Amino acid sequence: MSNDENIYRQMLNAIVEHQLPPGARLPEDRLSEAFGVSRTGIRKVLQRLALEHFVIIEKNKGAQVNRPNEAEASEVLDSRILIEPQLIPALLDHWNTEHSERFRIMVTEEKRAEEANQLADSIQLTARFHYELAKLSGNQVLASFVEQLCYRSSLILAAYGTRGSVGCECGDHSQLLDILDQGRKDEAKTWMSHHLKHIKSSLILESKPEENIDFQRLFGR
Amino acid sequence: MSNDENIYRQMLNAIVEHQLPPGARLPEDRLSEAFGVSRTGIRKVLQRLALEHFVIIEKNKGAQVNRPNEAEASEVLDSRILIEPQLIPALLDHWNTEHSERFRIMVTEEKRAEEANQLADSIQLTARFHYELAKLSGNQVLASFVEQLCYRSSLILAAYGTRGSVGCECGDHSQLLDILDQGRKDEAKTWMSHHLKHIKSSLILESKPEENIDFQRLFGR
DNA sequence: AATGAATTAATTGTGCACAATATTGGTGTG
């Protein structure tokens, strides 16, 4: 694996696993010495993360982990609600017992991670489940977008999730596999839709006091 | 406007307007002297364009304008077919006469550009029409994705489009506005779906002999 | 003349140094 990709993965993981919480500053010096590469390499990675909305870069102020506002949180979830159920039909065209078994193993791991209270693994596995499902639709363009949305969702859960927002899905995922095994297309679509709406409704989107208030926008000018 | 953003825009325009055709090499030296900035700034822009799939960067071989293969072309159009019609309901919630007038002006410009045979303007305006429509749905996350897909479609038309692939849409767009003015939701959805399928079917996706055959994948390893 | 090796040229990858900017802390004055 290329070095850049490796650093990117590590940082993305740290962000979605909430080890780098929303708002955390990411000074290039520290990162460059932590990873043992020059600032040049770090900057490349940070810019990629910024384009994918995982970090925010402000000119002459550096990078920090994105703290999604309520609008962004809502839109990301709405996007998933709009897209993921629509992928079910194409997905079912390729669905077979091998896939089913592979996903059941994933669900087992999800449960294990949840019971062991390993939040990081749990988050990763939940996102992977949805992404791998999207990939089976056969459309890699959409699958990549869904992947990004899933990881952004993890970030959103860090900011607006209740305790258990992540874990409470695990039992659910095996339900979907049952439905898919029976080839019930419409039921699978509505299940996916409900599932995502459930996640969205579990968020606390009331305007909680933001820690970095944009006073300029609020009063000034 | 920031300097980076300016360079990015100019290059993106040149690409989607087919002034930089698919496969064109983009040496950092030439670009840096053309734009009057150092290679550092150019690299940043190139990396952004690469993440958005407008250029391909190969290690130690530099950047070139992406030449989408048939799978990618198909998937991009399918993505639009899946998403854009679904945006209609939310869009209609905000639709009013001001919007209608604004879009009719855009369509008029489209026609003018087409009749004047100004391919570049025509391409830009077509993409803008779909993007601005998507923005009205109120979901900026999805709208940005649609924007990217529209521009990628321009690139695809450069590679697989027939003469008139671009222009033949203009008359159509005003049809949609009529339907929207009448608030006919389902009709607008199916219109959008047909419209995009029509564009996709106008592409020549037969496996034309690829100029760069990947012998590595074919035989090697 | 065709093939293959070796040299040369062109291009990208990476780290460093310095400039530009923002933030923080301190100092002096009203």
Add this chain to the structure above:
DNA sequence: CACACCAATATTGTGCACAATTAATTCATT
């Protein structure tokens, strides 16, 4: 004591130089 101003520090922005890699050319050999 409040306020403005200035200095110091920390951090990012940018360009340049050199290393590493690839592509092109030349040359020798059969």
